[in-house]
């Protein structure tokens with residue numbers, strides 16, 4: 187593909203001044219930067235008129251396509267009345283309405299909304315609130331957190347500490363609080379003949395023992411319900427969540443559900459916790475909250491937690507946490523427009539057939555591929571794990587960076603597929619068509635062929 191002067195000029199200016207996220211910048215000595223001029227629906231378009239199908243929803247945030255007319259209109263309207271206002275001592279219509287609607291949508295009993303402006307900050311809020319709840323209740327010893335192996339909760343120091351992806355965490359270990367890490371229910375590791383449910387139930391035994399031993403010093407267990415997204419899209423059965431809820435209650439420990447990636451229909455239900463019929467003590471939301479438009483996050487919690495902070499000022503029991511852009515009205519307006527689309531278009535039902543189509547398309551291309559160890563799916567997330575040998579599941583050496591070949595092939599074919607290690611996944615906007623899913627599956631198959639060659 188020839189890249190025109192406008193593409194190249196912007197890429198050059200970029201590389202002179204921008205330091206990109208999650209990137210070894212030296213890679214760009216070989217790897218071309220992709221400048222994007224505009225987006226429309228599932229498509230991103232560069233300055234040369236090349237289009238890329240956004241199969242990863244621009245890092246899992248987009249739900250209803252780029253430049254969605256309904257969300258665009260809502261932001262424009264809000265812009266004409268109020269762009270931003272401090273949320274301490276002041277309030278505004280979009281944040282009140284959004285809170286009312288989130289409380290109605292969330293598992294019953296989550297009645298209070300505390301806002302921040304990105305996922306990691308929401309995790310920080312939940313972690314601090316849980317610790318502070320126990321402190322206000324006269325139990326200062328409860329200050330540790332239990333987390334699952336292979337989990338991911340963000341990049342700020344508190345969020346990094348309660349996560350477990352070594353690639354992001356290891357370097358910063360000396361800066362991080364100490365957590366208790368329990369084996370993951372990840373069903374990729376189930377034994378031959380074992381069902382997802384059997385495996386997830388069996389893996390719960392370690393959690394039960396850990397809770398029994400440490401509950402006196404533990405504030406909360408934090409989990410990503412059903413899918414460990416950044417941890418190679420590993421998945422587990424809802425039965426684990428039901429067991430965990432019951433055990434947290436029995437041991438007097440909070441449950442923090444990080445639905446930042448899986449919320450808003452990604453898991454097949456509005457919130458993943460619904461599939462286990464549970465209500466966490468804290469539910470963190472971000473990413474899809476604004477339809478992928480603007481940074482916003484929220485922690486929903488219970489009256490019980492809220493009331494533990496509610497007292498005369500002099501008792502100093504308030505939650506004195508804030509971010510400058512907390513509850514930004516433009517972001518709230520985008521979120522309200524996103525919830526309007528869920529309400530009017532019966533999105534969850536429509537996604538069920540879209541998810542089935544996605545599965546069929548990928549099975550047709552990769553179902554019996556000699557390098558594919560597993561095709562797994564939870565709702566609108568589908569992942570393909572490729573290996574050196576299907577039977578032994580032996581992996582290629584990570585230093586060979588075979589995923590990059592797939593990534594570059596996909597770009598050349600007009601698709602944005604961004605593998606995590608040796609896993610290629612589809613997490614597309616919900617406005618994708620069956621034909622486009624077929625195209626992505628074909629590109630993924632070609633990419634895996636190249637990566638494994």
Ligand SMILES: *Cc1c(COP(=O)(O)O)cnc(C)c1O
Nearest residue numbers: 304305306338339340444446447
């Ligand atoms: C992306 C993500 C976060 C962090 O959100 P940021 O907005 O990137 O800080 C936290 N938890 C999960 C499960 C995520 O996928």
